[in-house]
Amino acid sequence: MTLVDFTSLMVSALLLAGIYAVMSVGMTVIYGVMKIVNLAHAGFMMLGAYLALELFERFQIDPILAAFLTFPVMFLLGGAVHWVLVRRLPHADEPTLPSLLLMFGLWLVLQNLGYLIWGNTDRSIFTPRTLSVVNVGPIAISTLRLVVFIAALVCLGLLEAWLHYTWFGRSVRALIQNRYAALITGVHEDRTAGIAFGLGIGFAGLAGGLLGSLYSFDPDFGRAFLIRAFVIIVLGGLDSISGVAIGALVLALVETFSIIFVPAGYQLAISFALLALVLIVLPGGIASLLAKARRLA
Amino acid sequence: MNHLSPTLLRIQNLEVCYGPVQVLWGVSLSVNQGQVACLIGSNGAGKTTTLNAVAGMLKAKAGKIFLKEEELTAQPPRERVKRRITLVPEGRQLWPKMSVEENLLMGAFSPGFRKNADANLARVYEMFPRLKERRTQLAGTLSGGEQQMCAIGRGLMPDPELLMLDEPTLGLAPKAVDEIFEFVRNIRSQGVTVLLVAQNVNYALEFSEYAYLIETGKITLEGPSAVLLSNQYVQEAYLGSA
Numbered sequence: 001m002t003l004v005d006f007t008s009l010m011v012s013a014l015l016l017a018g019i020y021a022v023m024s025v026g027m028t029v030i031y032g033v034m035k036i037v038n039l040a041h042a043g044f045m046m047l048g049a050y051l052a053l054e055l056f057e058r059f060q061i062d063p064i065l066a067a068f069l070t071f072p073v074m075f076l077l078g079g080a081v082h083w084v085l086v087r088r089l090p091h092a093d094e095p096t097l098p099s100l101l102l103m104f105g106l107w108l109v110l111q112n113l114g115y116l117i118w119g120n121t122d123r124s125i126f127t128p129r130t131l132s133v134v135n136v137g138p139i140a141i142s143t144l145r146l147v148v149f150i151a152a153l154v155c156l157g158l159l160e161a162w163l164h165y166t167w168f169g170r171s172v173r174a175l176i177q178n179r180y181a182a183l184i185t186g187v188h189e190d191r192t193a194g195i196a197f198g199l200g201i202g203f204a205g206l207a208g209g210l211l212g213s214l215y216s217f218d219p220d221f222g223r224a225f226l227i228r229a230f231v232i233i234v235l236g237g238l239d240s241i242s243g244v245a246i247g248a249l250v251l252a253l254v255e256t257f258s259i260i261f262v263p264a265g266y267q268l269a270i271s272f273a274l275l276a277l278v279l280i281v282l283p284g285g286i287a288s289l290l291a292k293a294r295r296l297a
Numbered sequence: 298m299n300h301l302s303p304t305l306l307r308i309q310n311l312e313v314c315y316g317p318v319q320v321l322w323g324v325s326l327s328v329n330q331g332q333v334a335c336l337i338g339s340n341g342a343g344k345t346t347t348l349n350a351v352a353g354m355l356k357a358k359a360g361k362i363f364l365k366e367e368e369l370t371a372q373p374p375r376e377r378v379k380r381r382i383t384l385v386p387e388g389r390q391l392w393p394k395m396s397v398e399e400n401l402l403m404g405a406f407s408p409g410f411r412k413n414a415d416a417n418l419a420r421v422y423e424m425f426p427r428l429k430e431r432r433t434q435l436a437g438t439l440s441g442g443e444q445q446m447c448a449i450g451r452g453l454m455p456d457p458e459l460l461m462l463d464e465p466t467l468g469l470a471p472k473a474v475d476e477i478f479e480f481v482r483n484i485r486s487q488g489v490t491v492l493l494v495a496q497n498v499n500y501a502l503e504f505s506e507y508a509y510l511i512e513t514g515k516i517t518l519e520g521p522s523a524v525l526l527s528n529q530y531v532q533e534a535y536l537g538s539a
Contacts (some may be wrong), residue, residue: 053356103503167402167406167411169408170395170399170403170406172401173394173395174403177393177395178390181386181391181392182403183354183374184352184354184374184384185378185404185406185407185451186374186378186379186406186407187375188375188405206507240394290348
C-alpha cells in the first residue's frame, strides 16, 4: 500500500468516525441518564432521514441544514415519547426487560409508520454536492463527507460545551455519575430525564438526516447503524461522551482498513465480530484499558 | 440559651420502611435554631435513615417532618433543598468525574441559589483553602479528607439553614478527623444549624450541645450532650468505659 493510499484511507476513516460519533452519542446520553438501551434509536434515525428528505424536496432546503432543522422537531418528539411512555418505566440502575421491550416495540411502530407514510421504495437525497470532490494534493476527499464531518464535529462540540458549562448540562452529568447525589442537591429527575431523552432522540434525528444525504434509505434504515452504535458505545464504556468519540474512531478505522482484506459486503460482520471481541476481552471498554495502564504506570 | 431559640426542625413519630423491613419506629426529635445537635447510636440503629428521611430520599410511612411551622413530609428532595436543608451524606457521594469546583457548584443547582453561587463558592474556598488549590482536579482523585471537605462544601453552597452531616469522619485519618470537627465547631458561629450523625460518640458529644440516642429505630435517651457524656448507660454501652 502506498503512502497516498494509506493517507486517503485514514482520512476517510476519520470522516466516517465523525458521523458514527453523532449517531451513537444520543444513545449514550439516554443510557447514561436512564440506563435505558434505546433500541428505537434506528427508528428515530429513519424519521430524521425522511424529515430531511421532505424538507429538501418540498422546500428546497439544503440537506445538511435540513438535518440540523430535524433536531428541534425530534427533540420535541423525544420529550413527548418520554412523557407519554418512558417516564412510566420503573427506575432501575441497569437495563430492564420492560425498558428493552418498550423500546423495541417503539422501533417496530416507527418502522411501520414509515412504510405507511413513505412506502418501501429506496429514497435518496441527491444534490450537486453528492458527487463532488475536493483535491488536497494527491488525495481526493468527497465534499459531502467533509461537510457532514464538520457538521458532526460542531454538534459534538456544542453538546460537550452544554454538558460542561451550563447548570442544566452539569446536572445531566451529575445524574449520570451519581443519581443519589444529584437528587439531594435538588435535581428534578423526571424533567432532566425528559430533556436528556429529547436530546438523545434529537441527535438520532440529526444523525439520520446526515446519513440520509450520504446513503439511500427506506423505512428499515438505521438497523445496520444501530449495531454499529452498539459497538461504539460498548467500546467507549457505555456512559462517557469522550469514550464515544474514541469508540467511533476505532470502529471507523477497523471498518475502513478491513476493506483491504475483506469484501465491503462483510463490513457489518466486522462490526459484529468487534462487538463480540470487546465484550469478551474488554467488557469495560477502552476506558477500563486506560485505567489499567494508568495503574500499572 | 437553647430553650429560648425557636425550633428549626421537628420530627414527630417518624416511621420509615425499606421495602418490608421497618427501620424507624416512631422517632421524634427537634433541633433548635443555631444549635449543633447530634444523633448517636450503633450501626443499623436508624441514624442514616433518619437523615435520609429528612432530606426526602425516603418516604415516611407514618409521622411528620416540620421545618419551622411548615410540614415537609410529602415534599420531594428538591423542595427541601429549596428550603435550605442540605445533607452531607455518608460516604461523601461526590461526582468522581467532575472537578472539585463543579461538585461545589452543583450544590447551588436549585435556581434560587445560583445568583449567590460565586459568593458562596468564595466562602467555601476560604473555609477550605485546600479545595481552592484543587479546584480543577477531578473529585475522584482527592484524598478521603479532601473529599469530605468537598462534600461539606457542596452542602454549604445553598447557605443552609439546616446542615445534616452523616458520619463526616468515617474512614478518615486522625488529623483529618480533627479538622472536620474543628469545622463543626466553627460553622455554628455562622448561624448554621447542624444535625450531626456519628459513630464516634466521644467526639460527637464533645462537639454538640444536644444529643439524641437512637436504638433499633427509637429515641431512647436525649439531653444536653454534657449530660449524656456522663450518663452511665451511654458510658458503658457507647464509650466503652465500665
